[in-house]
Amino acid sequence: MEDVAIQSYAKDIILMESKAIQNLEALIDKSFSDAVKAIFDSKGRVIITGIGKSAIIATKIVATLNSTGTPAVFMHAADAIHGDLGTILKDDIVICISKSGNTPEIKVLAPLIKNFKNTLIAITGNKDSFLGKQADFVLNTFVEKEACPNNLAPTTSTTAQLVMGDALAVCLLKLRGFSRNDFAKFHPGGALGKTLYLRVSDITSQNMKPQVNPETPLKDVIIEISTNMLGVTAVLENDEVIGIITDGDLRRMLSTTENFTKLKAKDIMTKNPKTIANSAMAIDALDLLETYDITQLISHENGKYAGVVHLHNLVKEGII
Known part of the structure; x- marks a missing residue:
């Protein structure tokens, strides 16, 4: 198959799946909102179960719920009927994911959950299936066909399940008033966590304060910039920042000035430099650097010089 044909086929698959996702909008009904409210009002956890590819989707939805303030646990449908039903506690709500809603494991599992008196939510492409009829609430993920040319491999259907899970999780997030700070509590590690909790002060406290x-004199300015290895120095008067000198300023000065032996900091500094509060988020510092196409920012605390944030600091922290 030629490159063009492969690319065309891939685009067709993407369009097919995107249309299936668009069709989900019409399937959102009172059963969906009732399911969201039931989970929100519950004192227990959300137990999500499934078989095959649906089980894999279930694990992702569990992860999304846990990271957005709704405690969730994955329980494999096959394991459930061989001892793992003990995972389900009295106040838990169970979500069962199944495209057909008629697989053998689901037919065994659904009545058991109902016998436990737990609320059962179905995410299924067949609301009239065994699962659909057993469930208290049905989230309809019907798709006309799979992206697989044989209409067999779960593709479009699992995408629909995933999107429905996202809709559920984000609606719950909105109901809980789950904030950026709440999100940071659950994501302290890695680059994502740093964008949510790393502050300018965390960086300036590790840097020198040129x-x-x-x-x-210009000679001492050069020494100050070189010694502190940030490519910049602040110019202070009465403990207030009145200017900034960067290594770029020095290069431009050298290219335009023949006699610079008598120059002083005030002669080459840039007045009113861009600054940021030491308490600001590091990601906000990045926004300023990108907006003004610069590599350093002066930070301040209660109006006083607090230090320097360099683009390289943000790269090192993994924010970029």
């Missing part, structure tokens, strides 16, 4: 005064 500074000169307006009368500092």
Whole structure:
């Protein structure tokens, strides 16, 4: 198959699945909102179960719920009927995912859950299936066909299940008023966590604080910039930042000035430099650096010079 044909086929699959997702909008009904409210009002956890590819989707939905404030646990449908039913506690709500809603494991499992008096929510492509009829609430994920040319391999159907799970999780997030700070509590590690909790002060506290005064000779300005290895120095007067000198300023000065032996910091500094509060989020510092196409920012705390944030700091922290 030629490259063009492969690419065309891939685009067709993406369009097919995207249309299936669009069709889900029409399937959102009162059963969906009732399911959301039941979970929100529950004192227990959400137990999500499934078989085959649906089980894999279930694990992802569990992860999304846990990270957005709704405690959730995965229980494999096959294991459930061989001892893992003990996972389900009195106040838990069970979500069962099945495209057909008629698989043997589901037919065994659903009545057992009902016998336990737990609320059962179905995510299924067949609301008239065994599962659909057993469930208290049905989230309809009907799709006309799979992206698989044989209409066999779960593709479009699992995408629909995943999107329905996302809709469920985000609706619960909204109901809980789950904030950016709440999200950070559950994501402390990695680059994602750092974008949510790392502050400018966490960076400036590790950096040197290069500074000169307006009368500092150019030679000493160069030494200050070189010694502190941030490519910049703040210019302070009466403990207030009045300017900034970068290594770029030095290069431009050298290219335009023949006699610079008598120059002082005030002669080459840039007045009113871009600054950021030391308490601001590091991701906000990145936004400023990108907006103004610069590599360093002066930070301040209660109006006083607090330090320097360099683009390289943000790269090192993994925020970029």
